[in-house]
Amino acid sequence: MGFAQILANGVVLGTLYACIAIGFSLVWGVLNVINMLHGSFIVLGGYLTYFAWASTGISPVIILPVVAVALFVLGYALQYLFINKVVTAPVLTTLTLTFGLDMILYNLMTVFFTATPRRVSLDYGRIDALGVSMPVDRLIGMGLALVLTGLLFLVLKTSRIGRAIVAVRMDREAAALMGIRVNHIYATTFAIAALMAGAAGAVFAMVFPVTTNLSGVFLGKAFVICVIGGLGGVSGALVGGLALGIIESFAGVIVGPQNAITIGFLIMLFLLIVRPTGLVGVKGYE
Amino acid sequence: MSRKSNLTLIVMGLWVLALALAPSLLGNYEVRIAISIAMFTALALSWNIIGGFTGYPSFSTAAFYGIGCYVGALAQRSGVPAALAWVAAAAFVGGVSFALGAIVLRLKGHYFAIGSIALVDISRLVISSWGSVTGGGNGLNVPLLEGRPPEVSALVLYVMLGIMVLAFVTNVIVDRTRLGFGLRCIDQNEDAADMVGIDTTRYKIAAFVLSAIFPGAVGAVYASWVGYIDPTDSFDILTTVKVPVMAMLGGAGTLLGPVVGAFSFVMLEEIFWANFLEWNRAIMGAIVVVLIFFLPGGILRLDWKRILRRLSDRSKARSTDKGSAKE
Amino acid sequence: MSAILELSNVSRQFGGIKALNDVSFSLHEGEIVALIGPNGAGKTTLVNAITGVHSPSSGKVVFKGEDVTKQKPFQAARRGLARTFQIVQPFPRMTVVENVAASALFGGNPESIAAARDRAMEELEFVGLGHVAETPASSLTLPNRKRLELAKSLAMGPKVLLLDEVNAGLNATEIDVALDLIRRIAARGVSILIIEHLMKVVLSLSSRVLVLHHGELIAEGPPQEMVHDRKVIEAYLGPKFAERFQKEMADG
Incomplete structure (x- = not known):
């Protein structure tokens, strides 16, 4: 495999990774909560898209926003009813709670969807250009991932709610004093994170098979990407995602795909020690 | 104070005795549960040293446990007697945790939590990709212990009880000596602990190593x-979260908390496994959620007197309500 | 008198900012020296540099003839170089006496935890907190928390005590009590470097004053001289406060 091909694979994978990690990063940065539900949100998004597509035949690109909205509602409810009650507690409490919720969601998915790998198979063929060969569905997936990331960036940058989220991330107390309803922002942030996870799952299902067993893998990727990129919002996730995608792509060729994942984790551990704020991260989150 | 801690020791002594009697009084199934209880009690007590006393949200238990599995198995496969292999596993895991502790204990809060989970993943990935030695994803067969099944179970139970007692004694010693005092200081305010003369790095590493060797043996x-x-089974992410949950269920940072918590959790799990196999994981999750909301300090920290008083007040109030309605 | 603590050419940088620039001075045995300077002058940074919280980027700190420039905070505490914090740092879920016992146990050199507790009780009586020894540290009032900080430092049996604004937030009566306490600490043979904003405290306690401005030591001398020093008044007090302060002096 040529250099260009490996790089192209890495970039495509990287944009998907960015999309996977962005919600996790947002929740960690704004709520200061490590959301163990994140991986299952992605899987849920993928399954819902698959089953909607398989039973109706509607294009997944149209199903995606519907699934995303469903996850938004689920996320808002979970945060408002449960996580919000302990949002200021130490990490042991919040992490354990989200893990408990994840066990419930995971169990529900295995019962209702079974663990069979599901994939929305869109056979669009391949494109060959500049010595790189790429399946079209992957390119569509990458395009969707970039659009989603861009949309989130715009929302955070320009909308009222987005500015409020950024304000809460920077200084909770000051934001509260300025009349921002912090609890509402927390729930909305969590909901947006779930929405992004659901959408990422939908995109993922168009490119790779999705199964419940992947929920831990997705969560692991989100950890690594957040630590590599830092909790700097959209840019951090994008940098971290692309970095991990490209690293894994090259490492997969050099040391084998199984070891590529280990290398991702080792890089994360190394960065945790030498630069816990990530490559483009903001200081002050512990 | 000393009377209370003597009571703790007596309660623990009786409990160990009760578990040890299982093979002679009860059937095979019950012995298996007793082994499970001893095993998880040892794990929860170990976690208690870093997570309870020191307040560091460690999720590394499965890493220590899993490395212990493999070191013990590999030693036995190369002809080392079982007992020696167990000790070797504990020692090896102690060494590994010393090295890893020096790295991850520089992190705090969320970053430490993530780092400690990463240790589990990295250990698993290393073991599964090092196929020539560890058998990779296919796993390893371990020489079975000699003897009839009931004898083997009894032996395993006694050994697990032994590890559990050692873990408990370690907790008692830590609790009563300057190590435990220093760890509690670190838990409450690490900077201040540094300022009063505690070598926080050394203390934290000591706590991390003590919380690792028993899981290695187990x-x-x-x-x-x-x-x-x-x-997959040796480095299970469920184990790594289950163990802190057990300690918190009973009361993290106390001596009997992890014991009560591990017992309660194993019993609950047993009941649900038997009756709702398909929903086991969801029910465990629900227990975790209930624990966080209704038992934040654990079972032992509940104010039992107040709860009883409130219950009796309520029933009194109900009876007086009825009385006034009649009039 | 011999120097117990000596700083030579100590500098500390944070990124591109020089928080301390070439600071040299010495503290003699049994002496009370005041360190003054406007907010952001680098006073707390100096204390941090001495106690190893942020080790100096360059220069040397010598304590009892030993080079301690690269020490960690816990080593400073064990050596007898104790400090208090501007923002008090108790162990919130421990009782008052346990807080002090922690210092005695780890910073001092007692034989057992019980001995550390006894030592802690002595220091609590000394600072006047004996009656609240068994209450939780988090329930103390501000003046009592400041005294707890002092008791914690004293329990380590320090040779040098660095007091970082121990009087901030106290009212006039409370300050008088605190002043008396500091004098009694000095009488035990502890050398004291005190960071202070209140001129009353500086004038009544210290035999010498160091003036820090923009991380540099701009003047050093007896307190009476310092408050009339042209450089100090300009740099530290500013014209408005200089006027007010001189009026205060005139009033007595």
Whole structure:
């Protein structure tokens, strides 16, 4: 495999990774909560898209926003009813709670969807250009991932709610004093994170098979990407995602795909020690 | 104070005795549960040293346990007697945790939590990709312990109880000596602990190592008992969260908390496994959620007197309500 | 008198900012020296540099003839170089006496935890907190928390005590009590470097004053001289406060 091909694979994978990690990063940065539900949100998004597509035949690109909205509602409810009650507690409490919720969601998915790998198979063929060969569905997936990331960036940058989220991330107390309803922002942030996870799952299902067993893998990727990129919002996730995608792509060729994942984790551990704020991260989150 | 801690020791002594009597009084199934209880009590007590006393949200238990499984198994496969293999596993895991602790204990809060989970993943990935030695994803067969099944179970139970007692005694010693005092200081305010003369780095590493060696031993004994190990089961993310949950269920940072918590959790799990196999995981999740909301300090920290008083007040109020309605 | 603590050419940088620039001075045995300077002058940074919280980027700190420039905070505490914090740092879920016992146990050199507790009780009586020894540290009032900080430092049996604004937030009566306490600490043979904003405290306690401005030591001398020093008044007090302060002096 040529250099260009490996790089192209890495970039495509990287944009998907960015999309996977962005919600996790947002929740960690704004709520200061490590959301163990994140991986299952992605899987849920993928399954819902698959089953909607398989039973109706509607294009997944149209199903995606519907699934995303469903996850938004689920996320808002979970945060408002449960996580919000302990949002200021130490990490042991919040992490354990989200893990408990994840066990419930995971169990529900295995019962209702079974663990069979599901994939929305869109056979669009391949494109060959500049010595790189790429399946079209992957390119569509990458395009969707970039659009989603861009949309989130715009929302955070320009909308009222987005500015409020950024304000809460920077200084909770000051934001509260300025009349921002912090609890509402927390729930909305969590909901947006779930929405992004659901959408990422939908995109993922168009490119790779999705199964419940992947929920831990997705969560692991989100950890690594957040630590590599830092909790700097959209840019951090994008940098971290692309970095991990490209690293894994090259490492997969050099040391084998199984070891590529280990290398991702080792890089994360190394960065945790030498630069816990990530490559483009903001200081002050512990 | 000393009377209370003597009571703790007596309660624990009776409990160990009760578990040890299982093979002579009860059937095979009950002995298996007793082994499970001893095993998880040892794990929860170990976690208590870093997570309870020191307040560091460690999720590394499965890493120590899993490495213990493999070191014990590999030692036994190369001809080392079982007992020696178990000790070797504990020692090896102690060394590994010393090195890893020096790295991850520089992190705090969320970053430490993530780092400690990463240790589990990295260990699993290393074991599963190092196929020539560890058998990779196919797992390893471990020489079985000699003897008839009931004898083997009894032996495993006694060994697990031994590890559990050692873990408990370690907790008692830590609790009563300057190490425990220093760890509590670190838990409450690490900077201030540094300022009053505590070598926080050394203390934290000591706590991390103490919380690692017993899980290492437990893993090795478990491997000998079941005769087969693989990376997915040995480095299970569920184990790594279950163990802190057990300690918190009973009361993290106390001596009997992890004991009560591990017992309650194993019993609950047993009941749900037997009756709702398909929903086991969801029910465990629900227990975690209930624990966080209704038992934040654990079972032992509940104000039992107040609860009883309130219950009796309520029933009194109900009876007076009825009385006034009649009039 | 011999120097117990000596700083030579100590500098500390944070990124591109020089928080301390070439600071040299010495503290003699049994002496009370005041360190003054406007907010952001680098006073707390100096204390941090001495106690190893942020080790100096360059220069040397010598304590009892030993080079301690690269020490960690816990080593400073064990050596007898104790400090208090501007923002008090108790162990919130421990009782008052346990807080002090922690210092005695780890910073001092007692034989057992019980001995550390006894030592802690002595220091609590000394600072006047004996009656609240068994209450939780988090329930103390501000003046009592400041005294707890002092008791914690004293329990380590320090040779040098660095007091970082121990009087901030106290009212006039409370300050008088605190002043008396500091004098009694000095009488035990402890050398004291005190960071202070209140001129009353500086004038009544210290035999010498160091003036820090923009991380540099701009003047050093007896307190009476310092408050009339042209450089100090300009740099530290500013014209408005200089006027007010001189009026205060005139009033007595």
